[in-house]
Amino acid sequence: MAGPAHHQLFSYGTLQYREVQLAQFGRLLEGKPDALPGHRITYIEITDPEVIAVSGSDRHPLLVASSEPSDAIEGTVFSITDEELASADDYEVDDYARTQVVLRSGTKAWVYLGAQTEQSPDGRSTAAA
Template sequence: MPHLRYVLLGTAGTTVALIGYLWLTLLSPFTYDRPEWLPDIQSGEHQVFVYGTLRYPFVRWLVYGRAGDPEPATLEGFRRNALDLAEAPGESVNGLLLHVDAEELSRLDRYERLGLRYERVLMTLADGREAWVYRRL
């Protein structure tokens, strides 16, 4: 049974490392400072089009505390290009439309490292609604 002990220790170590990474990435005050030049977030409801990891309920729950009730949505004239979108006439990207408040948008900005890794751009979806979309810098 000594072998089982090492497997359990390895699993526990991996779990602790994952929890530490998630805390540093999503909640820690040490890993992201919102750039001062970014405009303040307006109060009220915001719509955000997501096309990557934020499509998964578990990730949304970790990032802003709830899975929400997202709606399917499409952004026309683009295609996914790794972690970003590339202009592509005639193509489209399927994703989800999230409805979030100002605090939740702030948490999404933190997750996306707004101003450092991504910018948040207001874009028009296929159905005519406007939504924030995170684009790589």
């Protein structure tokens, strides 16, 4: 049995899929809608055959910082355990890096951003040099 939930994880992509949750966490996650301001979505091609098999796609969304303050990414925030966070890390390919952000609701949550981005002190991501 999984331990208590200690982490908030914001998903804007395949971690919201029923099949992915069952494969990665062994259960369906309960979540609530939220959004990440100051970002927009682009897409990347995934080459990891296991991730493609679980998600059903080789094209996955990727968040990037936006210069438009009105841009925001809608998604779901989930409460997960330490073990589930480690499983999410295993699922995400090297193109993603887990980063802590503040969502529209004020909730601090982990999110997977592009591995070539970094967070500024105000919680916005910026392209890494």
